[in-house]
Amino acid sequence: MNGVIDLGVFQMVAAYLFVVLLLFIVRVKGIKREKEIIISTIRMTLQLILTGYVLIYLFDNINMIYTLLVIIVMEIFSIYNIFKRSKLILTKSLKKVIALSMISGTLFSLIYFILVVVNIRPWYDPRYFIPIAGMLIGNSMTGISLGATKLVEGFKVQKPMIENSLMLGATPKDACKHIVDNAFDSAILPTINSMVGMGIVFLPGMMTGQILSGTSPLLAIQYQIAIMLGILGSVSLTVILFVQLGYKSFFNKEQQLNI
Structure with a gap:
């Protein structure tokens, strides 16, 4: 079968x-999450x-x-989202580290991916630039959110152990x-x-979308491999920057723990 199957009104209503149906099951089972499901669906x-209308205009x-x-809006929103999603109190200095790590890590990864890997001409072509940026920034945002939570929790829970190490002569x-590790x-x-289960346990979203749009599976796989390597690099780089700079915000100039 050639061409793309158009999703009409009936298909969207069915979705x-x-x-x-999910809301009905949740309510019957007494799981009080109807509000979250409805809000997330509408949002x-x-x-x-x-986004669709904006992309049409940009394309x-x-x-x-x-x-x-x-890209600026995406970076600002991702940083704001990290602050908002954190269930722990983030210091002002740690917030600065998060912002610096997100901007530096994702932009470096994005520029390398756009100019070297995909080699887009012109480099600012939104049809490629924006989707790729979204995947790199989105995954890096999730990575730093998890890393920030673990870092703050670790310092709070293991404060006595860190202080003992400092008294014994260890550096911060x-x-x-x-x-940090x-x-x-x-x-x-x-x-x-996600990378370990990809291709066997599940087909990733970008690859699935390309295949459904009529792209050759082999070409879709090439793009997916490149994207996943880019995501791995972007997440790793942003998180490395964050943890290596972030731990310093918990110490003062005299190398004393300040939490």
């Missing part, structure tokens, strides 16, 4: 009816519709300024090395698990 729908009016503005870096592992593990 939402599936969510209605997702409105955001994607708005029809290729402009470097427009593309850069979109050595005293909290295990916390655990934070990095927690941040990178979801990406690694």
Whole structure:
């Protein structure tokens, strides 16, 4: 069968009816999550519709300024989302580290991927630039969110152990090395698990979308491999920057723990 199957009104209504069925099951089972499901569904729908119209305009009016503005908005929203999703109190200095790590790590990875791997001409073509940026920034945001939570929790729980190490002559870096390592592992593990199961346990979203749109499976696989390697690099780089700079925010100039 050639061509793309168009999803009409009936098919879209059927998709939402599936969510209605889910709400019924959740209510019958007494799981009080109806509000979250409804809000997330409505929010997702409105955001994607708005994004669709914005992308149509950007694709029809290729402009470097427009593309850069979109990236700036994505970076700001991702950093804001990390702050908002954190269930722990983040210090002002740690927030600065998060922002610096996100911007530096994702932009470096994005520029390398756009100019070297995909070799887009012009480099600011939104049809490629924006989706790739979204995947790199989105996954890096999740990685730093997990890493920040683990780092703050580690310092709070293991405060006595760190102080004992400092009194015995250990440097701040050595005293909290295990916390930094655990934070990095927690941040990178979801990406690694996703890569391990990819192709056997599940087909990733981008690859599935390309195949459904009529792209050759082999070409879709090439893009997916490149994207996953880019995501792995972006997440790793941003989290490394975060943990290596972040732990320093827990010590003062006299190398004393300040929490």
